[in-house]
Amino acid sequence: MAWWDDLDLGIKVERPAEALAIVASPGDPFFTIAGGMVLLTGLIGIVTVAPGGAQTISFELDPDVVAGADVVLCTPTNITAATLTDIITISGAPGDALINAHLQSNLMFEDAPNGIALAPGVLGLVATAALGTLRWIVWYKPVDVGATLVIVP
Numbered sequence: 252m253a254w255w256d257d258l259d260l261g262i263k264v265e266r267p268a269e270a271l272a273i274v275a276s277p278g279d280p281f282f283t284i285a286g287g288m289v290l291l292t293g294l295i296g297i298v299t300v301a302p303g304g305a306q307t308i309s310f311e312l313d314p315d316v317v318a319g320a321d322v323v324l325c326t327p328t329n330i331t332a333a334t335l336t337d338i339i340t341i342s343g344a345p346g347d348a349l350i351n352a353h354l355q356s357n358l359m360f361e362d363a364p365n366g367i368a369l370a371p372g373v374l375g376l377v378a379t380a381a382l383g384t385l386r387w388i389v390w391y392k393p394v395d396v397g398a399t400l401v402i403v404p
Contacts, residue, residue: 260292260390261290261292261390261391261392262391262392262393262400263388263389263390264282264388264389264390264400264401264402265387265388265402266282266386266387266389266402268297268299268384268386269384269386270300270381270383270384271306271308271376271380271381271383271384271385272378273378273379273380273381274375274376274377274378276311276377277311277312277313277321277373277377278310278311278313278375278376278377279376279377279378280313280373280374280375280403281376282373282389282400282403283373283374283400283401283402283403284312284370284371284372284374284400285371285398285399285401286371286393286395286397286398287371287393287394287395287396287397287398288368288369288371288393288395288398289369289391289392289393289394289398289399289400290365290368290369290391290392290393291366291367291389292365292391292392293340293359293360293388294310294340294341294359294360294387294388294389294390295338295340295388296339296340296387296388297336297337297338297339297386297388298330298333298335298337298385299335299384299386300384301334301335302330302331302333302380302382302383303382303383304380304382305331305379305382306329306330306333306378306380306382306383307328307378307379307380308327308328308330308376309323309324309325309326309327309328309376309377310323310324310325310341310374310375310376310377311323311324311374311375311377312324312369312370312373313372313374313375314371314372315370315371315372316370319372322345322369324345325342325345325348325349326345326346326348327377328348328349330351330383333383337351338351339351339385340358340359341359341360342361342362342363343360343361343362343364343366343367344362344363347362366391371398373403374389
């Protein structure tokens with residue numbers, strides 16, 4: 252049993268480290284939500300290669316619903332100064348920037364301690380430059396029976 256199991260964050264899904272690519276809204280497809288609604292209970296990024304130049308990132312949900320608009324999970328945030336092993340996360344309030352800045356610890360989901368409800372769709376990362384490498388870890392709980400969140404290869 253891992254330490255996070257005691258936190259009751261739900262199911263852990265880890266996306267291996269990869270270089271960021273320039274992708275506009277709705278973002279580079281990182282995770283797919285299928286089979287129903289999920290409660291996103293955690294999201295952290297760990298810098299494995301520092302950006303080393305101007306880099307702004309954000310997360311968006313591109314819902315499966317045809318008439319559904321893309322949902323911004325955080326505003327675009329400058330991570331240019333991020334260094335190796337910095338931890339980046341979201342507050343849980345869509346109007347907030349990512350929480351980052353030379354942190355080896357970080358307060359995750361401070362504005363949404365019970366999580367964020369997400370409909371089926373694709374969770375993507377929007378990036379303005381092809382600079383830096385991060386690995387991402389999310390935790391979720393299925394709201395609907397059979398709902399899943401998996402990485403997009």
